[in-house]
Amino acid sequence: MAEHQLALPDEIRDHAVALLTELCTISSSSGEAEGLRRMCERLSAELSRRGLTVETVEEPDMTGVPQPVLLARGPAAKESHLLLVGHMDTVLEAAPPRREGDRLWATGALDMKGGLAAFLGALDLLAARGQKPPADLLLVVVPDEEVGGVISEHAIRRWAALARAILVIEPGESRGDAETLVAGRRGLSEWRLEATGKAAHSGLAYWQGRSALAAAADWAAQAQRLSERGPGVTVNVARLVGGDSDFVNDLAHHHELLGTPRRRNVIPDRALGEGEVRFLAPAEGVRILGRLEQLAGTVAAAHQVSMSFLRGATVPPVDPHGPGAALVQRAVELAAARGWRLEVEQDRGGISFPNYVPDPSRVPIVDGLGPVGDGMHTRQEYVSLLSLERRVVLLADLLASLA
Numbered sequence: 001m002a003e004h005q006l007a008l009p010d011e012i013r014d015h016a017v018a019l020l021t022e023l024c025t026i027s028s029s030s031g032e033a034e035g036l037r038r039m040c041e042r043l044s045a046e047l048s049r050r051g052l053t054v055e056t057v058e059e060p061d062m063t064g065v066p067q068p069v070l071l072a073r074g075p076a077a078k079e080s081h082l083l084l085v086g087h088m089d090t091v092l093e094a095a096p097p098r099r100e101g102d103r104l105w106a107t108g109a110l111d112m113k114g115g116l117a118a119f120l121g122a123l124d125l126l127a128a129r130g131q132k133p134p135a136d137l138l139l140v141v142v143p144d145e146e147v148g149g150v151i152s153e154h155a156i157r158r159w160a161a162l163a164r165a166i167l168v169i170e171p172g173e174s175r176g177d178a179e180t181l182v183a184g185r186r187g188l189s190e191w192r193l194e195a196t197g198k199a200a201h202s203g204l205a206y207w208q209g210r211s212a213l214a215a216a217a218d219w220a221a222q223a224q225r226l227s228e229r230g231p232g233v234t235v236n237v238a239r240l241v242g243g244d245s246d247f248v249n250d251l252a253h254h255h256e257l258l259g260t261p262r263r264r265n266v267i268p269d270r271a272l273g274e275g276e277v278r279f280l281a282p283a284e285g286v287r288i289l290g291r292l293e294q295l296a297g298t299v300a301a302a303h304q305v306s307m308s309f310l311r312g313a314t315v316p317p318v319d320p321h322g323p324g325a326a327l328v329q330r331a332v333e334l335a336a337a338r339g340w341r342l343e344v345e346q347d348r349g350g351i352s353f354p355n356y357v358p359d360p361s362r363v364p365i366v367d368g369l370g371p372v373g374d375g376m377h378t379r380q381e382y383v384s385l386l387s388l389e390r391r392v393v394l395l396a397d398l399l400a401s402l403a
């Protein structure tokens with residue numbers, strides 16, 4: 001039976017559950033200053049007791065209000081480190097926790113106080129085995145992940161730059177008897193399309209006009225069709241505005257034209273498109289942007305308009321076949337050796353911690369190491385306590401292998 005193979009002493013399991021329950025009673029929704037500070041204090045006390053050197057630094061949020069970031073270091077975490085990343089904020093304010101069989105129903109139990117409790121349990125398990133965590137361990141716990149905050153982004157950028165590997169203790173997912181961890185996350189590149197045609201009276205000189213709007217719409221339809229299902233790239237045309245150049249270039253003043261008969265007799269000489277592409281591997285991002293630019297050339301020629309394709313900001317992807325693949329495989333094998341099945345998510349949606357890493361193609365990143373459950377960000381949030389046990393053992397085994 002799995003529980004037997006996990007070989008997690010009862011007192012360590014019970015302590016992890018009690019600690020998680022306690023952390024979930026602290027109301028620490030994003031921006032809830034007092035609760036975030038209490039989370040910091042409780043975590044600091046628990047981490048210090050387990051031999052890490054803890055420091056709380058105050059960082060300004062988007063509006064300049066200082067919020068706490070917790071840093072816990074092993075004795076050799078100096079120039080480079082093994083980085084563990086978590087967050088102490090939740091989406092909702094806390095409701096009283098409730099335990100029912102294998103489930104702990106509580107705010108943040110899954111996302112992601114469960115991951116923090118699993119890490120503390122892993123430190124206990126290592127100590128009970130007479131093992132030590134990696135001496136260069138650095139745990140960073142941020143207060144604003146759930147609002148996509150600047151503190152999270154800055155902290156990851158800063159500490160990831162010097163990391164030899166990055167472990168993220170956000171929750172995995174449940175898949176029947178199995179659970180997942182996360183190997184890949186899509187990156188994105190923003191783009192903008194500008195088209196200029198030739199205005200003309202649609203009644204008197206229709207064939208002298210060149211419609212920038214028709215050209216941009218043609219480009220948009222073809223661009224969207226470059227999207228591929230599965231692990232491939234996707235193209236999203238998020239906005240498309242066309243009309244005469246006064247209308248497009250000063251939309252704020254001219255939107256009242258919509259719904260009126262005015263200027264419908266003008267061949268539209270201006271169009272703008274904006275959107276993004278998403279991709280799992282850096283080379284795929286380069287490829288799709290190249291295709292879109294090429295498409296702009298072809299479509300412009302066909303419609304006899306001028307078109308420019310402009311590249312914008314890029315958030316790099318975490319390639320599931322990149323430098324983290326070996327570490328992901330090791331985690332899968334460690335779980336199997338303890339009698340349970342860990343599956344790999346190659347492509348988890350959304351932008352999260354790993355995307356803030358300055359160069360994810362350089363450093364191994366494993367995400368989704370926290371326990372699984374369901375109901376994230378709702379009043380139906382719960383974490384599986386069997387999964388908590390599994391993740392305590394997995395983190396201990398993984399940390400031991402990285403020491």
Ligand SMILES: [Zn+2]
Nearest residue numbers: 111112145170
């Ligand atoms: Zn989270």
